[in-house]
Amino acid sequence: MSGLSFAFASPAILAALILLPAIWWLLRLTPPQPRAEVFPPLRILASILKREETPARSPWWLTLLRMLLAALVIFAIANPMFNPRTNTLSSGGPLVLMIDNSWASSSDWERRVRTADALIDDADAKGIPVSISFTAEQGNDATPGAATAARDKLHAMNPRPLVPDRQRAADAVKAALAGSKPGTIAFISDGIESKDKDDILSRLAALQPSELRLIEGDGNDILAITGAANNANDMTVTATRLNGANPLRLQLIAQDNQGRPIANGSLNFAGGQTVATGAIAAPFEMRNDFARINVDRYASAGTVHLLDDGFRRRRVALLSGQAADEFQPILSPLYYIERALNPYADLIQPNSADLAKSIPQLLAGNPSVIIMADVGRLPQESYAPLRRWIENGGTLIRFAGPRLAAAPADDPLVPVTLRQGERTFGGALSWAEPQPLADFPSFGPFAGMPKPTNVLIKRQVLAEPTPDLAERTWASLADGTPLVTEKQMRAGRVILFHVSAEPQWSDLPISGDFVEMLRRIVQLSRSGGVTSTEGAAKTAEAMPPYRLLTAKGVLTSEIGSARPLEPNHKGAAVASFDNPPGLYGSEEGFTALNVLAPGAALRPLDASAAGAVAREGLIGGEAWSAKPILFTLAFLILLADSLIVLFMNGAFPRLGRGAKTAAGGAAVLLLALSVTIFLHPASALADDSKPGDDAIFSRLDKTHLAYVVTGESDVDRISERGLAGLSDYLTYRTTLEPGPPVGLDPAKDELAFYSLIYWPISASAPMPSNDAINRIDAYMRNGGTVLFDTRDAINTMGDTTSPSPNGQRLQQILANLDIPPLEPVPSGHVLTKSFYLLSSFPGRYADSPLWIEARQDTRRDGNAVASSDGVTPILITGNDFAGAWAIDENGSSLLPTVPPDETQREYAYRSGVNIMMYMLTGNYKSDQVHIPDILQRLGQ
Template identity: 40%
Template sequence: MTALGPFLFGAPLALFALLALPIIWWVLRATPPAPKDVELPSLRLLEGVEPKEETPARTPWWVWLIRTLAAAAAIGGLSQPVYAPGAKNEAADAGGALLVVVDNGWPSAPRWSELVDAATATLDTGGRDAPTHLLLTAPQTLNADPATRLSRADMAKRLNSLRPQAWATDRTEALKRLKDSGLKPDRIFWASDGVEDEGGRAFAAALSAMAPLSVYAAPPTGPAAITGISSQTDSVSVTLRRVQPRGEERSFVSALTLDGSALATSEVVFAVGERDATASFSIPAAALSRIARFTATGRQGAGTVWLWDSSDRSRRVGLVDAGAAAQPLLSDMHYVRKALEPFASITEGTIESLVATSPDAIILTDIGQIQPEDAKRLTDWVEQGGALIRFAGPHLASQGDDLLPVALRRSSRALGGALAWDEPQAMAPFPATSPFAGLSIPADVRIRQQVLAKPAPDLGRKTWARLADGSPLVTSDSRGSGTLILFHITAGPDWSNLPYSATFEQMLRRSIAAGRGEAVSDAEGAYTPQLVLDGYGRLAAAGASAAPLKAADFGTVKPSEAHPPGLYQGPSGTRALNAGAGAKPNLIDTWPVSAHLLGDAEARSLRLAGPLLSLAAILLVLDLFVALLVAGHLPRLGRKAKGAAALLLICAMATALPHSAEAQSYRYQQMPDGSFRRVSTAPQVEALPRTGNATQKEIDAALTMRFGYVETGNRALDERTRAGLSGLSSVLSLRTSVEPAEPDSLNLETDALELYPLIYFSVPEGAPPLSETAIAHLNTYLRSGGALVIDTRAGGTVGTDTDVAPLEKLLEGLDAPPLQPVPANHVLGRSFYLLDDFPGRFANRRLWIEKTGGPNAPRGDGVSRLFIGDADWISAWAVDERGRDLYSVDGGPQQREMARRFGVNLVMYVLTGNYKDDQVHLPALLERLGEGENGDKGTDAGGAIAPDDLRGTAPGSEPQ
């Protein structure tokens, strides 16, 4: 380039065309030759008529001025001018060897062209034959020796061929290379990025001591680097840093996919005097998983790009909705949710809905029976690479399925159980090959109960965690491309106190990663570069110079030529090495006193070729328009044409105005094809859809509490069940504050079961098995807190136990827990009345309820949701429309009364749970019993307290 004052010219010979401007001016101002006159006889009629318009003898001055300026602008543009005040070097000593120092690290990328222009401009100072030398501060294997002598032409070519590197400068290493070269320059020009590193000021002082120093400082404006990122369940925060904390500054950060498609943009605001600022993104989990990088919009450079790897990304985890829990703190899902919230995006739903979203992992807590359709969906999803994590419990202990890593024994091991421990077991140290290796185990963690795996030759290979006695605690197995993982304990505190510890959270996190095929303990692994960033922040395939990186070095290594910033593939999936990670770039504000400083104020650079050529084109178009208008070749606009033109102008202005909808907040909605569409979240008034799907029966059940009974197809049995529930409803209305409406008959396949707190199932003889749909609805109903009473009505055979053989076929697929007879002192015997037996039409029959926990402690809230018996309670409760008993009872009126009391207790237990299990009413009850012994209140022959003695007035109220 040739310098002329503060201007640089890439093609200075083009300026000689300016000498032709006078000739161009003379040609443009001349008029064409006059037309030849021809005498026509008819023109004599126009003699004496003076013309109203006259043709000028010469071109108007403003026309040839436009044309002359267009020619001058075109010539100036073709000379490729650059305005660079820094090109004027006013150093006193302009002769001798010149050393050009260029900062070519990633901080120089935003203003790289200015640095190159300033360095090129300084070549025009000094003697034409003076030697030049080059020193680059970004370390490279093939960095040129500073002692190598270059001509001015070669130096100019070399400078124009340089590109910024994707790693930072190392000025200490550059100064060492300079001293080792033995070069003694006569003057030094430093094209600096103006950013302080560990040796920036010392480097400037050393250069100033060697020779007269001129410094062109061009620090980056706006965000200089993305220094960190933090992700939550549904949001991401990106931290940016600038080097010049002057005034308030606004910028934007874009979230991009790997192919460069923008998913979201967030504004970042640097406050006055602050160097750091944060951009926040709130993006749906499905869209969040597609983000591969964040970049500062309009800011080129490797430092303003943050690659988001799989280790930092928020995991998408699906929790199979087991229904609402009356006591959330005692539910297994509560502890899983709390453990996942710090690092995962959680979605709850059915198996079908979760599989459709393809999360990183799906978690099931104590589900013993999975419906065939859902099992098929889960199997396909796992085989395609999904991670299925399951927790044990009573349901899984009594009945398993094929979606387990190991075969299980059909019972659980517990203190005092059939497979008993002498004392709770501690956890053994994790094996070195386990994903949990390296995690600390709290000394106070104890396992009280677990499901046992059947011995197998490969059980050791499948075991990730063990108890102190060697029994498996966590097992896993591959299924296709995915993984099945089983925790042999509950996710809640029922079987152990592990969910209370921080180790539980880490075990879940590592299980999800390992289930996706990503190692979590990979200190000996290596990562191979796949995609790397260049100095401008563009992704490209890794070159031959990029070397693998040890996993243990990821936290400490800095980007370099051997390990450029980019995406590395290894045992833990994809990991990113970012140029700006942890960087704290600051402005160099202290320079040597003797240095001649150039910079933003004195050496700003502006390329003028584009603006000058654009100006020439605009002037030529204007000249053409004037020529056509003067010649009368442009149509004259009529009234209609003017109106149409005005309307067109108004529409164009309205289109150009910013739309308020664009300024509103928005979210992203996934489309059926997998893409995402931006949807405004502005408040809108939308009419509720009138689908008409809710029947009057469902509306009535939602508004008024009532019981339901299963339609069996046996009309007489269904009528008996309806009469029994009607009689129980009447007793409840008379004796308690519970006032049920008339019961409803229910079709298990079509009706909304969740509207009924209690469903009664009178099993007919020879009943066919329930359909898969009915079983699925019953499972959902029980998991959501509903109560199912199954009565086989077969208690007439004295001396035999409840025959459940017909139920096994009838209820095949029902996710039923282990059952047990109602134990002594169970809350069901005192939820309203004091009872020690639960008779119906038949006496002395067993009532089976859910075995809700170990022998010494209840599981969850201790409330059973399944009741099985054969006492034919429905016949004992049944009344006609006038309230008269319909069926006889073996024990007469006294047994019928006790059957009704059991019905009241049953409903109170279902509605209020186990709150009376705390014995707060025991003193009052004992006092009443004492009064009875003294003769004030009598008991019947069977030892039961008379009806009037223990009649309550409200659910759970004190007996009066």
């Protein structure tokens, strides 16, 4: 495969260019121009005499135009070829193809497939067997075989959201070759080091191929988010890129768990910089709703950073058994706790020192965690609300101190039974010397942390030995006595540090381990907080795959062969074949696993240590000839030359000198245009027609109902006439006056102009392309809504076990979309009252329910009221709405309802009105809780 992008098929013809000087000399001559003579006969007779005439010189611009004509003919005969290819594979052994199908290859995967296809075609032409392997696959059969089998395997493969395991693929190739030497090894790489000191090229060179090729893209679109931190004032996002030559400005988009953008920020790379940090500024409550961070205009698993509860800031309430000393703050029990948690949590403190008042005040603030530093006896009326708050999911952290040591042993808010008094160095319950900490157990939040080496415990409160004490101990001293214990109380927990929160009893508060221990415990709590009246939440212990990330950065419910993520792993989890990137857990709680580890940096693959490696780029496109373009330009120039000569020879005598000058200027302009087309032939021939400003403004001046063009004339006509009928009904019955309906091709047309897109499903229509589905998915993520209508309610007749052909086609489309859970429109939903009061949503048929996004806050009794301001991104029905709305040019209905009933058609129109009002105004009517009181007052 040649690395050149331009070549001549017949380069010998270019030797004719040496004749251009002679052509120049010949073309300078031109017949003399006619002269105007006076009429008198004697002058005519005198001019009859013959005399020798000398040709005049032609204008320079005409000579240049003719020279260009001659050059174009010579170049056209030489047949210039763009993206030429030559078959240069070595015949000394099989062709070995190793292809990176990692997350970084998703942006130019089609070019990689075309490049590999071309190499396989070359091998097929020479009868060379092909061995093909992929670096992001768990199993590879790299046995050399026929080119047809390799081509089928190539086209069945897709990018994976994983870091490539090149060593595994190289081992598979080595085992398949069984000691024989390959001919050409072509490594189509993503250009990134998969690990420190990646020696894959050296390992491939050790197979002793006749030729080793490294084929890469330019790497300009390869970047990834490697970390996000929810700080006190904003969320900082760290990203890395592969090619850091030029400055780059990126827009960061934060989305909630329903895919709606709720905040944005920026991240800038300076020239030569490969790692940069940006920020997303938003209030604390809004940042807690972030579910993922995207990089705008980049679609890969690397440019998506998933977030879970661990990234959300908790609201932590602080209580102390003693008042703070403003003159000596470091003696306050809360001083070190505040500084340890301030970067990671939103801290609140009561305004009153009276615990009977401060505890209800803190509970009213809906905290996730309450920390009590040396609080012994609580007011009696405080135990009941505190206990309810813990059982409903709250986390209570207590620190020991003199007051707690003197508290009653039957305190219900202590995880273990305490002995009276404390154990001190040199006291009655003493040890010979201060005790260090023991290794942290393999369970609990401290698992994986190294043992603190600079912490000594001088005093502690002791726990009475019980059979389950070891199971409740998260940290202990070297002598086995507990340091941190916990007790589960339904959905919440109580945690006790057996030392004080200030450095009087130990060195723990002034160590870095204190910060990490508190941070880990706080992250165990519920991020949204909990009130004392909520129902008990369920805590999931297992972490099965819940939603997995595709190579394009889309979350999907297809988990394939993914295995559960171990909850008690040591250190941060790393994405692998068994645990691909995504969300693990359940809807009630999950853990996010991203492609790259925190702090990772993208580095280019080093080929210097592998010796002789031929580096090439990916195929940019198919080979094509410029001969037709050159001959067309030559013909146009010849035509222009003929017209110019006719002008100069007086063929148009009535035109003056100004017209001739204009003709010369036109020739020069044609010359410049020809050069421009020759320099940019591909862009000149490409059809990049897009809607101009006039078309855009025509879509913005009014609200237009849109429908997806299926390619079937009868279906598209009903869709167009149906939306026209609904538009007329909206004009007559509401203040909305929509414009004419618009037919859309989702793969090409801009979708952001329309709040609702009607999609009639037809099993006989062509399956939408991946590009169309991806654009529909992006449209739904950005706030748009698609109404899918299978139009098959009369065919299914209530049978949901076997979907109709249209239903099967809808399933195929939805399988490629990241859709939320669905439910039929419940009673009380905004769709039932956005304009008309409705209990059902009939169309031409009335048996199919209208499916919408299932709300996460649905009450168990079914009397739910949506609390979110969002609108469902998807509606599904089989009632054939457009068939009921469709009218002809006279306003008469085109299709009858089933059964024939004009009342049903009226309710079909009302359903359309409610849907449009819901799209345009949101679910604001769900919050009309004061309407009864207002109506009662108006009645009085």
